[in-house]
Amino acid sequence: MPDLRDMPDEPPPFLGTWRHIYIGVLLYLCVIIAGAYLFTREFE
Amino acid sequence: MRPLDWIVLVTALVSIVLYGLYRGRGSNTVDRYLLAGKSMPWYAMGLSIMATQASAVTFISTTGQSYVDGMRFVQAYFGLPLAMIVICSTVVPLFHKARVYTAYEYLERRFDSKTRTLASVIFLCQRGISAGLTLYAPAIVLSVILGWPERTTTILMGTLVITYTVLGGIKAVTWSDVQQMGIIFLGLVVSLITVIVLMPASVSFGDAVFLAGKAGRLNAVTTHFDWNDRFNIWSGLIGSTFLFLSYFGCDQSQVQRYLTGRSIAQSRLGLLFNAVAKIPMQFFILFIGAMVFVFYLFVQPPVLFQRAELSRIERVGAFQPVAEQYSRAFEDRRQAALALVEAHHARDSAAEERRIAEYRAAQKEIDGARTQAVKLVESTGGEKGFSDTNYIFLSFVTRHLPAGVVGLIIAVIFAAAMSASSGEINSLATVTVVDLYRRYVRRAASDHHYLAASRWATLFWGVYAVTFAGWGKRLGSLIVAVNVVGSLFYGSLLGCFVLALGFKRVGGTATFIGMLAGEVAIFSAFLFTGMSYLWYNVIGCSVVVATALAITYLAPGATATTPGMRQPV
Numbered sequence: 001m002p003d004l005r006d007m008p009d010e011p012p013p014f015l016g017t018w019r020h021i022y023i024g025v026l027l028y029l030c031v032i033i034a035g036a037y038l039f040t041r042e043f044e
Numbered sequence: 045m046r047p048l049d050w051i052v053l054v055t056a057l058v059s060i061v062l063y064g065l066y067r068g069r070g071s072n073t074v075d076r077y078l079l080a081g082k083s084m085p086w087y088a089m090g091l092s093i094m095a096t097q098a099s100a101v102t103f104i105s106t107t108g109q110s111y112v113d114g115m116r117f118v119q120a121y122f123g124l125p126l127a128m129i130v131i132c133s134t135v136v137p138l139f140h141k142a143r144v145y146t147a148y149e150y151l152e153r154r155f156d157s158k159t160r161t162l163a164s165v166i167f168l169c170q171r172g173i174s175a176g177l178t179l180y181a182p183a184i185v186l187s188v189i190l191g192w193p194e195r196t197t198t199i200l201m202g203t204l205v206i207t208y209t210v211l212g213g214i215k216a217v218t219w220s221d222v223q224q225m226g227i228i229f230l231g232l233v234v235s236l237i238t239v240i241v242l243m244p245a246s247v248s249f250g251d252a253v254f255l256a257g258k259a260g261r262l263n264a265v266t267t268h269f270d271w272n273d274r275f276n277i278w279s280g281l282i283g284s285t286f287l288f289l290s291y292f293g294c295d296q297s298q299v300q301r302y303l304t305g306r307s308i309a310q311s312r313l314g315l316l317f318n319a320v321a322k323i324p325m326q327f328f329i330l331f332i333g334a335m336v337f338v339f340y341l342f343v344q345p346p347v348l349f350q351r352a353e354l355s356r357i358e359r360v361g362a363f364q365p366v367a368e369q370y371s372r373a374f375e376d377r378r379q380a381a382l383a384l385v386e387a388h389h390a391r392d393s394a395a396e397e398r399r400i401a402e403y404r405a406a407q408k409e410i411d412g413a414r415t416q417a418v419k420l421v422e423s424t425g426g427e428k429g430f431s432d433t434n435y436i437f438l439s440f441v442t443r444h445l446p447a448g449v450v451g452l453i454i455a456v457i458f459a460a461a462m463s464a465s466s467g468e469i470n471s472l473a474t475v476t477v478v479d480l481y482r483r484y485v486r487r488a489a490s491d492h493h494y495l496a497a498s499r500w501a502t503l504f505w506g507v508y509a510v511t512f513a514g515w516g517k518r519l520g521s522l523i524v525a526v527n528v529v530g531s532l533f534y535g536s537l538l539g540c541f542v543l544a545l546g547f548k549r550v551g552g553t554a555t556f557i558g559m560l561a562g563e564v565a566i567f568s569a570f571l572f573t574g575m576s577y578l579w580y581n582v583i584g585c586s587v588v589v590a591t592a593l594a595i596t597y598l599a600p601g602a603t604a605t606t607p608g609m610r611q612p613v
Contacts, residue, residue: 010309018312022129024317029125032323033277036118036264043257 045442045449052451053458056227059206060459062461063223068216074494077146077213078474084215084304088222089314093301094265094322095221095460096467097291098228102329103457106439110333114263116275118330120578121323123285128319131292134311134545139299140308145478147299147541149282154544156552157483162559164479165539167296168472170533175468175505176512177529179205182461183513187352198513201461206506209466212501214304217466224456224463231456232328238445239335244342250340251385258400259341259386259407262333264327274576283578290581294541295472336440341381343444344374347417349435357420366416371408473501473545532570535584536562542585543592550596558592 012021045053071077071463109117135147144150148167152160183197209217240249247255256262266276292298292315305311347370348354357363358440380403385397421430441453477497486493543550543558565587566580 011305012309012313018133021316022133025129026124026317028320029122033122033265035329037267040263040265043253043262044260 045454046447048447049451049454051352052448056452057458057462058460060220060223060227061204063215064208064212064220064463068212071213071215072143072495074146074491075216076497077495077498078211078470078478080218080304081304081481082304084218084310084314085306085318086310086313087587088218089301089305089311090317090321091225091475092218092467093298093314093318094325095224095228096297096301096464097318097322098325100466102462103228103231103453104331105434106326107333107336108433108435110261111337111436112433113275114326115262115330115334116263116266118264118274118323118326119266119277119280120284120287121326122277122280123283124288124322125319126281126285127288127292128315132288132315135293136311136315136542137180137308138545139372140305140311145300145303146296146475148296148372148475148479150543152483155555155608159552159556159559162342162480162556163537164475166524166537166563167293167294167475170250170471170530171295171468172295172505172508173512175465175472175509177192178461178468179251179509180513182458198510198528201465202278202459202506204508205462205469205509206503208462209469209506210502211468211586214300214378214467214470217303217463217470217517218301220459221463221467224459227452227456227459231453232325233331234449234452235441236275236328236332236335238449239332239440240337242339242444247338247342247385250333251388253382254383254388256334256338256343258403259337264330267592271575271579274578279576279578283576285584286581286585287453287531287534287578288539288584289374290538291530292407294431294534294537295530296475297468297500299583300471300474301467305487320405322332331406333437336437339440339444346439347414349432349439351435351439352418353421353426353430353432355416356426357424360424362421363417363420366420367411370410370413373413374405377406377410378401403563403584414584444572465509469502469505473498473503476501476505510520528577533563533568535566535581536588537587539585539592542589547589547593548598550592554592557595558588558590561591562588 012018015021015024071080073081101411106117109539135460139147139150142150144333146164148160148163151163179198179201182201183194185199187194208220217608240252243249243252251260268276269278270276302311305314346354347367348357358367361459380399382401384396384399387399400577418430420426441450445453477494481497481501482489482494486497489497539562540555540559543555566584569575569580569583570577
């Protein structure tokens with residue numbers, strides 16, 4: 001089984017590292033869910 | 045269909061096919077035919093992934109789902125970004141590094157041939173059924189618009205898709221998907237603008253949103269927990285994460301998309317683009333369905349949206365009182381909706397409450413009349429479990445949208461169906477040739493031979509999809525049916541890959557037995573409980589992992605992998 005830690009990783013084109021990109025996506029998800037929740041509360 | 049609609053439809057379809065063939069030229073080796081020579085940029089992969097996942101079902105069925113059940117279906121996509129992060133950080137570099145054609149090819153390197161074969165067969169069963177559903181969706185379109193039998197249109201669509209896929213390979217499929225998504229986005233925007241413009245002059249956009257909310261159609265997030273409730277935030281975050289992990293990590297129709305990337309970074313960016321864009325897109329489509337519902341508060345919809353069945357029961361004597369009850373209830377609901385808007389403008393809370401009660405009473409009458417109509421369909425030789433959810437948006441499009449726009453919307457549906465179906469057939473052919481034919485039948489033939497085998501396999505799966513397409517009409521909402529079918533198989537595949545990546549001591553036999561146990565558990569949940577399908581993936585994956593671990597640690601001698609079975613392909 002290949003060891004992932006040994007694999008060379010290319011940096012993303014923005015935000016420096018993939019870890020930063022993933023954190024950005026997580027924050028985006030939180031904003032989306034919060035927005036959808038507020039949308040529901042506002043109009044239900 | 046008016047002449048302008050035909051012109052738009054034919055022009056769009058011809059341009060899509062020609063563009064796909066143009067971009068797919070030069071697919072004359074197995075590597076180019078199945079993986080586009082690993083040359084794809086991230087945006088093409090991202091849009092292709094979205095197009096394959098969306099298909100015509102998204103347009104037809106999601107709007108209908110919102111019409112009858114509100115927007116809470118969007119929660120089924122909350123797990124997508126989580127799954128994309130896991131996929132990007134684990135299997136994307138692994139598959140690229142292993143230089144495999146299929147996800148299951150890797151399983152033989154990690155476990156043994158029987159585990160790879162079982163995973164391949166599970167994929168072929170599941171994706172074969174889904175390919176039929178993907179072809180069935182546009183057949184509904186033509187049956188509604190032109191009155192053609194669904195069988196005829198399925199064969200017609202299948203023939204187009206098979207020809208296109210056999211000639212173009214994955215490069216043609218991917219680039220045509222990019223074009224599809226552009227047309228889909230255009231169609232979505234035009235649909236929303238049109239439905240808002242068609243509202244009565246006295247109802248503003250704000251009023252329409254207000255009414256949709258009061259009618260329970262803007263329930264994007266529901267926080268209560270219920271195992272049997274298909275869509276709530278918990279099943280969305282937990283269940284759908286497992287579903288998308290399975291779909292993007294173990295389903296060759298998606299894996300093959302990001303294997304065409306020119307680098308690991310390009311593949312990751314393609315998947316993350318999908319993670320960011322998918323939820324807003326689903327939200328937008330569901331919102332269109334909610335607006336169509338509001339439109340039909342003021343314009344009487346047909347008792348049933350499927351024209352053929354409606355025409356049939358209209359000739360039955362018992363239909364007349366049902367139609368009268370429906371018309372009376374519609375008028376009551378229309379008056380209640382208008383009065384509710386007035387009360388809202390006047391900021392009169394007490395009046396609002398009264399109007400809402402009136403609205404709900406009228407809605408109950410309408411639901412009752414529709415239930416009676418469905419019973420008439422079933423009692424007069426129609427289909428048992430009849431559902432017209434998939435016909436709602438199409439009925440709205442054909443009855444109320446202007447010339448040209450109808451053609452555009454139908455072109456979107458056709459084009460999306462063709463690209464999604466061709467992608468599925470392409471991946472089915474890849475697994476058939478790489479994981480079964482090349483593994484068990486001809487192990488050392490020429491590249492030309494495997495290219496020819498891939499084209500023949502594509503033809504076979506195209507015919508299979510056409511044959512299976514008729515099953516789709518028995519499954520109610522197509523968008524849900526596609527996900528249910530996937531969830532019956534994905535959990536076991538996901539468990540297998542979790543074991544491959546996370547548990548070094550687990551061998552092939554333990555994994556193989558675990559996968560069989562996982563399938564038994566999933567089908568038991570499906571057949572004997574009312575549990576939401578989103579949980580099947582969690583159950584299946586958990587049972588596979590638990591069973592394999594138990595076997596590995598409790599009976600290590602019994603599951604030792606046979607020497608020589610771990611031969612690389």
